[in-house]
Amino acid sequence: MSNAYSKDLERWMPRLIAVWRASRGRGDGPETRLTPQEVKEVAAGVRQLSLGLTRERQLAGARYMDDPKLLGAYLLFYWPVSYAQARQVLGELPNRPRQALDLGSGPGPVAFAALDAGAGEVTAADRSKAALNLARALATEAGEALATREWDPTKKAAALPEGQFDLVTMGHVVNELYGTGDAATAPRAALLEAVLAKVKRGGSLLVMEPALRETSRGLLHVRDAMVAKGYAVRAPCMYRGPCPALVKESDWCHAERAWPMPRVVEELARAASLHKEALKMSYLVLAPKDEDWPTLPPGKLFRIVSESLEGKGRQRYIGCGPDGRVGLAMQERHRTEKNDRFFQLNRGDVIAVTQTEPKGDGLALDDRSEVRMVAAAGRGVPPSPKEETPPTPPTTTDSSTR
Numbered sequence: 001m002s003n004a005y006s007k008d009l010e011r012w013m014p015r016l017i018a019v020w021r022a023s024r025g026r027g028d029g030p031e032t033r034l035t036p037q038e039v040k041e042v043a044a045g046v047r048q049l050s051l052g053l054t055r056e057r058q059l060a061g062a063r064y065m066d067d068p069k070l071l072g073a074y075l076l077f078y079w080p081v082s083y084a085q086a087r088q089v090l091g092e093l094p095n096r097p098r099q100a101l102d103l104g105s106g107p108g109p110v111a112f113a114a115l116d117a118g119a120g121e122v123t124a125a126d127r128s129k130a131a132l133n134l135a136r137a138l139a140t141e142a143g144e145a146l147a148t149r150e151w152d153p154t155k156k157a158a159a160l161p162e163g164q165f166d167l168v169t170m171g172h173v174v175n176e177l178y179g180t181g182d183a184a185t186a187p188r189a190a191l192l193e194a195v196l197a198k199v200k201r202g203g204s205l206l207v208m209e210p211a212l213r214e215t216s217r218g219l220l221h222v223r224d225a226m227v228a229k230g231y232a233v234r235a236p237c238m239y240r241g242p243c244p245a246l247v248k249e250s251d252w253c254h255a256e257r258a259w260p261m262p263r264v265v266e267e268l269a270r271a272a273s274l275h276k277e278a279l280k281m282s283y284l285v286l287a288p289k290d291e292d293w294p295t296l297p298p299g300k301l302f303r304i305v306s307e308s309l310e311g312k313g314r315q316r317y318i319g320c321g322p323d324g325r326v327g328l329a330m331q332e333r334h335r336t337e338k339n340d341r342f343f344q345l346n347r348g349d350v351i352a353v354t355q356t357e358p359k360g361d362g363l364a365l366d367d368r369s370e371v372r373m374v375a376a377a378g379r380g381v382p383p384s385p386k387e388e389t390p391p392t393p394p395t396t397t398d399s400s401t402r
């Protein structure tokens with residue numbers, strides 16, 4: 001699988017291994033892979049992290065980055081995942097960032113993704129000194145400049161790093177802040193508001209979270225709180241009202257992308273008995289105060305927010321667009337050259353459709369419908385061409401024209 005960042009990720013793997021070995025006081029080993037003993041050892045940590053961060057969640061908000069075994073497992077397994085997720089989402093941003101700040105950076109996967117995506121200066125901030133040490137060691141190994149800062153927003157008087165930024169990223173950290181449940185929404189939204197005050201006009205705040213029901217819905221609640229405060233969403237939402245995925249307890253929203261999974265990650269997943277094929281994450285890109293929602297291209301637009309829900313002789317997905325979240329379905333017998341695309345859509349694709357009829361609780365397409373790809377998953381929705389403003393008539397002081 002080749003992505004725009006495949007080569008960059010390939011270059012990171014030996015650096016991760018070298019920094020991990022150095023941090024554990026190990027001698028040299030093969031550059032691009034782990035020895036069978038190392039795989040066994042790291043996989044035990046991966047398993048513990050996976051249970052603690054995704055299943056039982058008792059590690060969320062705990063100081064697991066300060067445990068060398070778990071930090072090592074994070075570095076070799078979750079770092080490449082977060083890096084690839086961030087590269088995917090950063091590819092959707094309208095502008096290339098110059099100055100970036102990565103909050104809750106851990107050992108820096110998102111910070112380095114921002115650097116590789118073109119940022120010139122990046123500051124990584126976290127409360128874990130051990131994680132920041134590894135981020136600095138990686139920067140040295142890669143010959144990159146990375147500033148680091150200790151930061152913990154849950155501490156009184158915890159100031160954000162100085163300066164204004166084109167991009168602030170928060171990778172898999174928001175769900176670890178301020179506890180769990182509804183009570184966490186308001187302090188998380190207040191933090192995001194403070195963070196957005198550090199984002200320059202035209203810049204973005206990217207929040208990425210694990211694609212679990214609980215963490216994804218937590219992010220959607222924060223999204224609604226930010227929208228209610230007047231902030232615009234740059235991606236992935238096109239709907240400006242309260243998130244329709246929150247109506248039913250069983251719904252949530254996440255992205256899924258194929259990725260060039262490094263061999264080390266594959267080996268560790270196997271050894272830890274984890275199933276990890278596609279990249280899955282929930283994300284939200286917010287604009288700073290007083291910026292408008294993106295102007296959308298013309299047409300009846302939907303982002304595909306489900307997998308293919310193919311049934312007997314019929315293709316179906318859930319779409320979410322400027323009019324909300326609806327089921328979209330078409331019978332196989334209505335397939336034509338102009339709507340054929342509907343039968344091969346991926347989660348995240350944005351399409352424009354014509355000729356839909358309300359049917360059941362969704363919309364049906366038929367052989368009169370056209371389906372056009374507006375933006376494939378992972379590509380930003382192109383803005384609508386600016387409307388021509390009619391020339392202003394010349395002002396005149398000649399009263400005889402009145």
Ligand SMILES: C[S@@+](CC[C@H](N)C(=O)[O-])C[C@H]1O[C@@H](n2cnc3c(N)ncnc32)[C@H](O)[C@@H]1O
Pocket residue numbers: 061065078079082103104105106107108109110125126127128131151152153154170171172173176177
């Ligand atoms: C799952 S890791 C994410 C690391 C990296 N951003 C990524 O996307 O892979 C969560 C990070 O949040 C940090 N974190 C958790 N609670 C924090 C807090 N109260 N203040 C600062 N950082 C915190 C942890 O130290 C850890 O590095």
